[in-house]
Amino acid sequence: MLLLQFIQIEIPTPPKATPQDEIKAPKEVMALLKNSCYDCHSNNTKFPWYSDIAPISWQVHANIKNGRAWMNFSTWSKYDEKKKQKFYKGIVDALNIKMPPAEYLLIHKDARLSPKERKLLQDWAQKFVKED
Numbered sequence: 001m002l003l004l005q006f007i008q009i010e011i012p013t014p015p016k017a018t019p020q021d022e023i024k025a026p027k028e029v030m031a032l033l034k035n036s037c038y039d040c041h042s043n044n045t046k047f048p049w050y051s052d053i054a055p056i057s058w059q060v061h062a063n064i065k066n067g068r069a070w071m072n073f074s075t076w077s078k079y080d081e082k083k084k085q086k087f088y089k090g091i092v093d094a095l096n097i098k099m100p101p102a103e104y105l106l107i108h109k110d111a112r113l114s115p116k117e118r119k120l121l122q123d124w125a126q127k128f129v130k131e132d
C-alpha cells in the first residue's frame, strides 16, 4: 500500500476557461449538474479525502481525466454545434443507465438523482436535440 502511493495518475491541468464559457441552463438544471456531474465533467472538481490514497486515487483520477476529456461543462462555449448535439444526445441516453457512474454513487449518495430529477435533466437536454 505504501509503495503504491508513489504511483499517481496525473490529471492534466484543466483547460483554461472563463466563467462565460460555462454551460448555461436554468437554475434547477444547473444545480443538478453541479451536484451530480461536475466532479468529473467540469473544472470544478471537489476532491474527496480518499482521492489521494492509491489505488483508489487511480480510479478517481482516471474518472476525472476521462470524464472531463469527454465533455467539460466549464468549457462549453468552446464546443461547436456538432459537438454540443452529440453531448445533449449523450446526456439523454447516459442518464438512463450509465451516469452518474454506479461506483461513484456508492460513495456520493448525495449525487444520486431521483426519477424526477433525472427526467428534468433529460427533458432539458432533449430540447436541444435536433432530430434529423
Ligand code: HEC
Binding pocket: 033, 036, 037, 038, 039, 040, 041, 062, 063, 064, 066, 067, 068, 070, 071, 087, 090, 091, 092, 094, 095, 098, 099, 100, 101, 104
Ligand atoms: C465519477 C465521475 C463521473 C461523474 C460523476 C459523471 N460522469 Fe459522465 N463520464 C465519466 C467518464 C469517465 C466518462 C467517459 C468514459 C465512459 O464512457 O464511461 C463519462 C462519459 C459520459 C458521457 C458519454 C457516455 C457515452 O459513453 O456515451 C455522458 C453523456 C456523460 N458522461 C454524462 C454525465 C452526466 C449527465 C452526469 C451527471 C448526471 C455524469 N456524466 C456524471 C465520469 C463521470
